[in-house]
Amino acid sequence: MRDAVIVAAVRSPIGKRGGVLSKVHSADLSARVLAALAERASLDPAVVDDVIWGCVSQVGEQTFDIARTSLLSAGWPESVPGTTVDRQCGSSQQAIHFAAAGVIAGHYDVAVAGGVESMSRIPMGSAAGTQSPLGDLYAKRYGNTMPNQGLGAEQIAREWSLDRGRLDAYSERSHHRAAAAVADGAFDSQIAEIETPDGVVRADEGVRPDCSAETLAGLRTPFLEGGVVSAGNSSQISDGAAALLVTTSEVAKKYGWSPLVRIHTAVVVGSEPNIMLTGPIPATAKALTRANLGIGDIGAFEVNEAFASVTLAWQSEYGAPEEALNPLGGAIALGHPLGGSGARIGTTLIHHMKDRGIRYGLQTMCEGGGQANATIFELVE
Template sequence: GEGDCFIAAGVETVSRYASGASDIAPNAIFKPSGERTKARAAGGQGVWSAAAGLADMYIAMGQTAENVRELEGVTRLEMDAFGARSQQRAVANQENGFFDREISPLTLPNGTVISKDDGPRAGTTAEGLAGLKPVFRPDGEITAGNACPLNDGAAAVVVMSDTKAKQLGIKPLARIVSSGVSGLNPEIMGLGPIEACRQALKRAGMTIDQIDLVEINEAFAAQVIPSAKHLGIPMEKLNIHGGAIALGHPFGMTGARIMTTLINGLQHTDKRFGLESMCVGGGQGMAMIIERL
């Protein structure tokens, strides 16, 4: 942090990775926890609870979502409704030009111009999503319709001290008020935003009622829904322009993308304070409060 100006950028090309590919072999010490996850993935294991010994560090994200769904009692109906909401709002805000303000068009070598995300699906309904089969467990409820897709993408933000901004004559879009980071069992990593947001709010001396807009990354509806409930976030403030279930979650760029959308949203609605948060595979949550300037 010893500097005055930083560019924080993330690029993700998940489409280039072979399914299930990994750069490292799992540590054998986690074999018992991996066997527990394997048994749960087969179905019929009941509601998740923390087991003795090490947690499964290598657990697939879809399995963590099923664990959270069981633990928090999130229903298939709730998840499909949330997934449909994300799609419908993303499509509507593509059509009204909201996302045009935060996307830099890219021209391909063949002359094709890419100027919008290709994830949002027009005409998506909760009734339609209800017909999709579970992906991760035979008795599961996480589907392609209530989880984020795999996407490529890139995003960047510039972080600068107020002193440097004044020297350069730059008017900032927003200022960082506070941030928070949480750690939790990786088998329920989707609940990471809860404590991270509480920490950020405490450091800011604020309550959730003072936050105007909230962006929680939609890795899975199963984790966004209980996170919002625990924090007391009303739906009219949460991901109001659609989220990752529609737009996608390119892992390396999502943090910057959500921040960009949050600032865009605060400008568009003429609001002041925003809260961004996301869960992190491996058992973390991150959050940041910003003030529009």
């Protein structure tokens, strides 16, 4: 039987809005990550059957099938196709699932999955412009107001009894863990240097080693007066890209690649679309059931830190060990480049599993419209 394995995983550094990557066109940012993936895997791009690329705001420079534009910008052969996926924040995690399904089915032998978002250049919400994506039938069911993720995060905090102090303390932890990971060189093997008009970028820009809950407590709560959700306990608006090389064990052997992990289980669920952020809870349950595993079998969890309340609500449901949850920090510290985040999280988790000898790792993330992906990776010894 065919399986799906990942033999290489690379990401760009994550830049802040208006920061070090803001002068790099989205397709060029993707191209540099694709080039780094090929170099590190000794990959001849001509053997790639498809590039499946996540991107949320498909407008302006991120339209015209940015997957195809990116691979051509990387100098890959014109024979290599590409397609662009939108499952909101989970777009590039879904790209991994599509690539895995493709190689298992025999549609592909070699596929690249990943994604990009430059939120500096294409601000969130740009794709809709002045038009609402909600039609009359949707409005009859859910109302004609676009769901607000910040208000969803506030509602989750209320329902799971998460106060401001706990959210800010979690956010402090995210920054401190990310700073420790940087100091320990934990990201060195996964980050590809990105050349910009102002020089070469080698490190994530948003990590604040001196972050404190006391400082965060002074930030306003923009979504709800007297609320608990602030910019400090929410994910950062970011620029970034990531790419993973997906194939089968048999094909990997043919090309001399050593698999890092096997894609053990991949699921997606729908959830309530107005709150829209609770999906990781049922997605995790579905993944564990499909995998015939329990929480105790998983050695590392990456639950996207869209908001601290989302991650803490998930943890309260599953009781995952504190030390195993987002062990290198998450989107609050590192950033959340929407369409690139699923692949970035996967890249970070896979390298962490390899570095620590962790057999099973799980990643999950909430997604606009009320959805969530969950993926279980198994270390290949």
